Amino acid sequence: MESNAPKILILTTGGSIAQTWPMDPTLSGEDLVQAIPELRDMASISVEQVAQVLSSDISVEDWLKLACRINSALSEDDIQGVVVTHGTDTLEETAYFLNLVVESEKPVVVVGAMRRPYSLGADGSANLSNAVAIACNPNARGKGVLVTLNSEIHSARDVTKTTSNLDAFKAPGLGPLGYVKFANPLFFRMPTRIHTWASKLHLSSSSLPRVAVLYSYAGVTPDLLEAAAVSGYEGVVWAGTGNGNLPKPLRAAAGEAVRRGLVFVRASRVNFVVVERNDEADDDTLGFVTADSLNPQKARILLMLALTKTTDPAKIQEFFDTH
Known part of the structure; x- marks a missing residue:
């Protein structure tokens, strides 16, 4: 050599x-x-x-x-x-x-x-x-x-x-x-x-916040989301149907979780979807973040790192829009 x-x-x-x-x-x-x-x-x-x-x-x-x-x-x-x-x-x-x-x-x-x-x-x-x-x-x-x-x-x-x-x-x-x-x-x-x-998400700590991925399916109920909200998770990524959709009972539960300080990201379980803001949910009013084209498992990673910088959903949305 x-x-x-x-x-x-x-x-x-x-x-x-x-x-x-x-x-x-x-x-x-x-x-x-x-x-x-x-x-x-x-x-x-x-x-x-x-x-x-x-x-x-x-x-x-x-x-x-x-x-x-x-x-x-x-x-x-x-x-x-x-x-x-x-x-x-x-x-x-x-x-x-x-x-x-x-x-x-x-x-x-x-x-x-x-x-x-x-x-x-x-x-x-x-x-x-x-x-x-x-x-x-x-x-x-x-x-x-x-x-x-x-x-x-x-x-x-x-x-x-x-x-x-x-x-x-x-x-x-x-x-x-x-x-x-x-x-x-x-x-x-x-x-x-x-x-x-x-990247604006370089490591600044020796640990990462806990973020869960919850998967949508026909007949899903808010129980797991509510459990995550009271179990120490700082964020949840919703692997929704279609355009990151969530049924009405989940929408209400997610809105309440956001009011308590949880960061909620709408992603999709579909193989490739660009999740649009304010389409199937009033994201601006509810304080949701949308995952752009990231699949749920990658949205979780970006959210974990974003939470080391901020808990503001609007600023976290900027990371999803650019990274």
């Missing part, structure tokens, strides 16, 4: 990409890198294990630890980019959290695998190789946190897991930023929402 080769830090957290046993990700970060000798030809690689869990077990504490390490690493002049390996179940959540709190223009690429290493047609090695190629590429700079699987490059804000097939990660209604072809990242569009170094 040449001395001027790009230096890439790989941070590993477990997940299917490292899972050699059905319920346990056992491969270390070094194991993953050693299985792909070509990586050492692409970059000067260093590896650190941040966690070793299935992504269903990723915690807010893991997010904070990961963000702290990434910001520290990217502040070093010789580190060109960071790759994070992650299980796919909550990969989009970790990626979007990092998209809001990383303080650098340098590339951060989150990658996983849909098939375990011992499976026929395992995709982890190709995905990890593509992630390193993206992190090394100068054109990846300034585009926010990126996600790559199946040779596609996605914005962390837009992407979501849609299936259990190899092409699981999509950006409904928007599409990928680009593709990786023969280890060459090709970009075709730019994210326009505020992210990473320009």
Whole structure:
């Protein structure tokens, strides 16, 4: 490896990409890198294990630890980019959290695998190789946190897991930023929402407020919302039907919860919807926030971070409109 080769830090957290046993990700970060000798030809690689869990077990504490390490690493002049390996179940959540709190223009690429290493047609090695190629590429700079699987490059804000097939990660209604072809990242569009170094939501505390996601369904009653309002939650994201709709009994309960100080965000359980203000609810009068195009799980992350800055629904709405 040449001395001027790009230096890439790989941070590993477990997940299917490292899972050699059905319920346990056992491969270390070094194991993953050693299985792909070509990586050492692409970059000067260093590896650190941040966690070793299935992504269903990723915690807010893991997010904070990961963000702290990434910001520290990217502040070093010789580190060109960071790759994070992650299980796919909550990969989009970790990626979007990092998209809001990383303080650098340098590339951060989150990658996983849909098939375990011992499976026929395992995709982890190709995905990890593509992630390193993206992190090394100068054109990846300034585009926010990126996600790559199946040779596609996605914005962390837009992407979501849609299936259990190899092409699981999509950006409904928007599409990928680009593709990786023969280890060459090709970009075709730019994210326009505020992210990473320009974000107004950088970490300012060592903990995050509690925010719940509540899901709408036919016949839903206000019980769970009322329970959340008295159980220490500072915010609730409503995964509503259609345009973030909520039935009349919930509307009244949500309005009362807002009057008591809870922040209430209307999102949608539909795969891709831009939730419009003052359409299915009088948001201005009721003091609701609308999630724009964020899905409920990402709206929760933005709300958690916004609540570290303000509890004013109007100011929180500004974060949703711009980030």
